[in-house]
Amino acid sequence: MNEFGNYVSKEEMEEAFAATGAFNDQLHADGYWVFAGGLKPASTATVVDGRGEAPVMTDGPYLETKEVIGGFWVIDAPDLDVALKLAAEGSKACRGKVEVRPFQGFA
Numbered sequence: 001m002n003e004f005g006n007y008v009s010k011e012e013m014e015e016a017f018a019a020t021g022a023f024n025d026q027l028h029a030d031g032y033w034v035f036a037g038g039l040k041p042a043s044t045a046t047v048v049d050g051r052g053e054a055p056v057m058t059d060g061p062y063l064e065t066k067e068v069i070g071g072f073w074v075i076d077a078p079d080l081d082v083a084l085k086l087a088a089e090g091s092k093a094c095r096g097k098v099e100v101r102p103f104q105g106f107a
Contacts, residue, residue, distance in 0.1 A: 005041075005070065006096060016095045023093035027075060032086060038071035070096065 007013035027033040042061040049056045061068070073090060077083040083100050091098040 012095070016093070019093040019095075020090075023090055026089075027073070027086070032075045032077060032082075034074040034076050036071065036073040039069060042068045070094075073098075 004010055004013040007016060024033070024036060027036075045059075045061045047058045047060070049058075071094075075083065075086060077086060080100075080102075083102075087098040087100045
């Protein structure tokens with residue numbers, strides 16, 4: 001990763017940020033917006049394991065992967081088809097892949 005994250009240039013990064021901002025504005029206008037946020041690089045992570053007697057904290061990401069989560073959207077979509085359509089629009093805006101996952105239901 002370079003100084004512009006996954007973008008090849010400052011210009012591309014700024015274009016993606018502007019397109020993502022416009023996408024976020026449209027989510028608000030259409031009533032799908034719940035929450036969204038960008039994340040700092042995985043190298044800034046701290047992994048906390050509280051399963052033992054005392055919590056163990058380790059610097060760095062939990063997993064070594066080629067793809068990392070740079071940010072996320074939480075949307076309120078009426079069905080999977082709408083969620084997938086919005087994910088495609090978000091992917092185009094941010095110029096990256098978007099994973100779609102429903103929240104676990106409480107039955």
